[in-house]
Amino acid sequence: MSDVAAAAGVSLKTVSRVVNYEPAVTPATRARVERAIQELGYRRNDVARSLRRGQLSRTVGLVIEDVANPFYSAITRAIEEETRAHGLLLITGSSDEDPEREKALVQALCERRVEGLLIVPAGRDHGYLRPELERGTAAVFIDRPPGAIDADVILLDNVGGARAATEHLIAHGHRRIALVADVLTITTAKERTVGYEDALAAAGIARDPDLVCTGLQDDDAAEASVRELLALSRPPTAIFSGNNRLTVGALRGLGGRTGVALIGFDDMELAEFTDPPLSVVAYDAAELGRRAAQMLLQRLGGEGGRPRRVVLETTLIARGSGEVRP
Amino acid sequence: MSDVAAAAGVSLKTVSRVVNYEPAVTPATRARVERAIQELGYRRNDVARSLRRGQLSRTVGLVIEDVANPFYSAITRAIEEETRAHGLLLITGSSDEDPEREKALVQALCERRVEGLLIVPAGRDHGYLRPELERGTAAVFIDRPPGAIDADVILLDNVGGARAATEHLIAHGHRRIALVADVLTITTAKERTVGYEDALAAAGIARDPDLVCTGLQDDDAAEASVRELLALSRPPTAIFSGNNRLTVGALRGLGGRTGVALIGFDDMELAEFTDPPLSVVAYDAAELGRRAAQMLLQRLGGEGGRPRRVVLETTLIARGSGEVRP
DNA sequence: TTGTAAGCGTTATCAT
């Protein structure tokens, strides 16, 4: 900047004025400065800028489980849209469901002085965030509630969605319905399991432990579980799978068998083209991201008040696989 | 930091030493400082830090077309993995195939002094980057080459992949093969079109303009085109679609018709479960991101030399839809 | 309209 000032024969401050479109500059001076900027290839340093202006980094941090998962990338995209509209850049990171990694990411983001944090929590204890929150960093949790602190959060109606799927299967005549779910320490997995069990109980169907497969962390685990389910002496006539990855595994485990009903939680890109077309519990992932970003932006805008909790509804999309009869 | 120093009864510099794990500090002093840090909830300010240390922001910028597209989110994830290993955070943004948006994003990233730039270019003229490159910001282009400047780039063998797909269809007896492609100003779309035409020419099949649908920007456009193709007096017996979004549209346009062969460029999540299973031109999207990040990291590490150009191979995965006979 | 001086939170340099 001082180089530009020298080249244009003005003071530092005048260059600053030009760069920031402050009005108090003669058109002639402005032109001279702009020429110098062009020639020297000067570009304002936002790092230095935010330092002096009081910690406003104009960035927001996002920690999710895995960007490569369509569920999270849809959320990411929606958040990006909202933040961009406010001139905020987005720093992203994947935690891979590892609490340590989540914490390390959040800390790196805080050191970089992001103005706000959007987190799909992997860990259960977010006490480590308290100092940040007290110091004014806003935080909004997505998809799962925070642990050990109180903060804004936006969730899905997991219990309701899982219950609806299970009820749907029951309504189509199934009584031996298997569950394929992730580790139950993940609240979404837990809630979807509860929804499944609620529906069975309401229909007076005893919960058969043989049919409940939990702790499945990837598609391979789901595939193996489904194979085992099919090998039972009394195999299930229907399967409810708890998320998009597990649904892929379940389909693989079914190996083309179309006689077993299947409903998956999370809509998927080619769901309408599988054989039979895949019935799913769907919801608006983009809306999840959008609302989270909006809540964060409101907090950044100075909005006070108690932490809020928003729950988004799910919809059952019946395409065929969930309507197969026993 | 000065608060911490005061609380611990030491100087600013000593706190800095503790925070940076510099050896020259008595264990006793260190302990005292660390207690003060705990109590005050102090966290190092990386913004100020990078200012003094000479512009090392420890961040890298990534500009892609759309994170919500699985192709790009896979790339993003791989890049994240590489940069994380080097302590670099990733700032991401989607250009939506809009050159202005790409440029605005890149400029915002440069103002924030990212150390390096990873770009899937939307525009054709990257002259605007020259000042940044001269000043030492590294840049690597992904999936498409830069325009008007010379820089490292990692590409896919689009011509080869498209040619292989078309040859495969020809080998299965097709002579009326339709093309469903994006706007040809996008180099990947152009190259895939060239590969398609090459294969036809090599087989002595005249290019029928009725069968060549280009300029399709989304799945809806592809769906409409496929419907029109099927309504021709002499409809195609096979379709080659130029990317994952267009493939979704093509499938929709086919409306369950299984008699028309289909090969898509880009593998997809449920491709193995469609009816018939979807044949695709696949490649390692993660590898694309990984290699790009590695090239960037090498440049950041001071590696000189002429810009490099890496081309990744594609593989034809025959699952069924590409093997349907006319 | 333009310029000067101070300071944002940190690290580098040089003393002690």
Added chain:
DNA sequence: ATGATAACGCTTACAA
């Protein structure tokens, strides 16, 4: 082993 001081590139407050 510890500290004083300047400096990073910029903006704010004030002066001319």
